[in-house]
Amino acid sequence: MPFDPKSAKKAGKKSKRGPAKKEGPSIKEKMELLYEKVLDDLLINQEKLTKTERVKVFVTLSNYIFPKTKSVRDKFTLEQLKEKNEDHFNQDPDPTK
Structure with a gap:
């Protein structure tokens, strides 16, 4: 007998x-719905916000949208650090001399 x-x-x-058993929406799904509602409300009522509030919203949202940059050291900076470290090793340990 085939399984059909x-x-x-x-x-x-x-x-x-x-x-x-049917599970209700998870906390993550509920939070996503809440975020969507809040963002929709902000878009609709953005004219009611003060300039300061708009900037705060923009900065806060940009932290989630744009990737974070990592600090990068170029060759010049690395050479300067090497020289600085070498100078510390060549110094006399007794600061009174």
Whole structure:
């Protein structure tokens, strides 16, 4: 007997596990809905915000939208650091001399 939609339905009726439990929306899904509502409200009512509030919203949202940059040291800076470290090693340990 091949396993097709009809035989699957029969097998499901014989199952002792019971009906599948439906889970409600997770916290993450609820937060996403809340964020969407808040952002929609901000877009609709942006004219009601003060300039300061607009800037704060822009800065806050940009932290989530744009990637964070990492500091990069160029060759010149690395050479300067090497020289500085070498000077510290060549100094006399006694500062009174």
